[in-house]
Amino acid sequence: MMDRDKRLKSILPTLSGATQAIRTGLDRTPEREHSEPIFTTSSFVFPDAAIMADAFMNNSGLSIYGRVDNPTVDGFCKRLAVMERAQACEATASGMGAILSTLMAHCQAGDRILVSTGVFGATLNLVKNFFVKYGLEVELLSPTDISAWEQALSRPAKLAYCETPSNPTIEIVDIEALGAICRAHQCLFVVDNCFMTPVLQTPLSMGADLVIHSATKYLDGQGRVLGGAVLGPAELVEPVTAFIRSGGVTISAFNAWIFLKGLETLDIRMKAHSENAHQLAAWLVEQPQIAHVNYAGLPSHPQKQLIDRQMQSGGGVLSFSLKDGGREEVWSFLNATCLMSLTANLGDVKTTICHPATSTHGRLDDADRKLMGISENMIRIAVGLESVDDLIEDCERGLAAIAP
Numbered sequence: 001m002m003d004r005d006k007r008l009k010s011i012l013p014t015l016s017g018a019t020q021a022i023r024t025g026l027d028r029t030p031e032r033e034h035s036e037p038i039f040t041t042s043s044f045v046f047p048d049a050a051i052m053a054d055a056f057m058n059n060s061g062l063s064i065y066g067r068v069d070n071p072t073v074d075g076f077c078k079r080l081a082v083m084e085r086a087q088a089c090e091a092t093a094s095g096m097g098a099i100l101s102t103l104m105a106h107c108q109a110g111d112r113i114l115v116s117t118g119v120f121g122a123t124l125n126l127v128k129n130f131f132v133k134y135g136l137e138v139e140l141l142s143p144t145d146i147s148a149w150e151q152a153l154s155r156p157a158k159l160a161y162c163e164t165p166s167n168p169t170i171e172i173v174d175i176e177a178l179g180a181i182c183r184a185h186q187c188l189f190v191v192d193n194c195f196m197t198p199v200l201q202t203p204l205s206m207g208a209d210l211v212i213h214s215a216t217k218y219l220d221g222q223g224r225v226l227g228g229a230v231l232g233p234a235e236l237v238e239p240v241t242a243f244i245r246s247g248g249v250t251i252s253a254f255n256a257w258i259f260l261k262g263l264e265t266l267d268i269r270m271k272a273h274s275e276n277a278h279q280l281a282a283w284l285v286e287q288p289q290i291a292h293v294n295y296a297g298l299p300s301h302p303q304k305q306l307i308d309r310q311m312q313s314g315g316g317v318l319s320f321s322l323k324d325g326g327r328e329e330v331w332s333f334l335n336a337t338c339l340m341s342l343t344a345n346l347g348d349v350k351t352t353i354c355h356p357a358t359s360t361h362g363r364l365d366d367a368d369r370k371l372m373g374i375s376e377n378m379i380r381i382a383v384g385l386e387s388v389d390d391l392i393e394d395c396e397r398g399l400a401a402i403a404p
């Protein structure tokens, strides 16, 4: 390492979060590269048998094998850990891989887990259709009803799981309040921070035990690759690491590199996503064909006080429901737009639009969709970084298609 790299490394922890997000990560190799390298190799070689044995048996820190470790992946984990204020981070092949690994590592047959009704459709499918099969008891609770969680915790529970804001209803979980209740009942509290990212919210500093990411979303920021991460104190992340080593839910070095580079612009992107989403939400509220807009940045959000306390801004995702009609009208709206991409992903600089009831949450049964507050007349927009005027014009095309 060059002397100036050593000097920077020694002062880095004292620099601002935005600077650390750009400068923390991989040590420069003797090639003196500026951008971090991608180590595309499945295994690593050792100079002699004793050093190899030390790496395998004593975790000496030398990389061993791609399913277990990789310097590019480590660089991504270090950078994200600094941002989330986490002691440890483990990366996974997808966001669902991070959720699966966390539950596999921390739960066993006979355990009871509490899950917010406001979680991503696949998360609900995973716990209800698979973990229940292996002996986990799952109880679903409203993200906004803290007293219901407190009551549920009067019986022992291993883990409490939520997303905040919820997708796509934009309901907010009071992280501090739920964290305190979980702590009092020795229940692990896990927060999916995908919608906010550490730029807008750091759940670990508010009482969460573990944070989950679908890195696929904002950490990438340009809709290129899938990945996930689990963050928290070392003793809680280590069991997750052990599962990933055996379970093979490993991230590729290339994907980790995309996220590593994505984190360099996350701060500025999240602020821009929030600004655009705020302007679009304010316009949508004024439209007579729209019944209700769910956006965390609106002054009319019923949890405004909590939002101001917990989040830096409203983030990039909003949803709204049409005043008249249902699926047919929503599809007409979607089909009339052409700038916004008709796709289920979010967190992209390109704005995306979808009908949750027939896409992200389409595989749930009607009862679960109802429980999650997902109606047939709801549209979700993950606002990107195009000009807001152009996005408004695209929404006008949608509204014109359903004009009475």
Ligand SMILES: Cc1ncc(COP(=O)(O)O)c(C=O)c1O
Residues within 6 Å of the ligand: 094, 095, 096, 097, 120, 122, 163, 167, 192, 194, 195, 213, 214, 215, 216, 217, 226, 227, 228
């Ligand atoms: C909040 C949230 N968590 C987790 C996931 C799953 O992530 P992935 O698609 O990377 O597996 C998603 C995907 O949309 C999501 O929106």
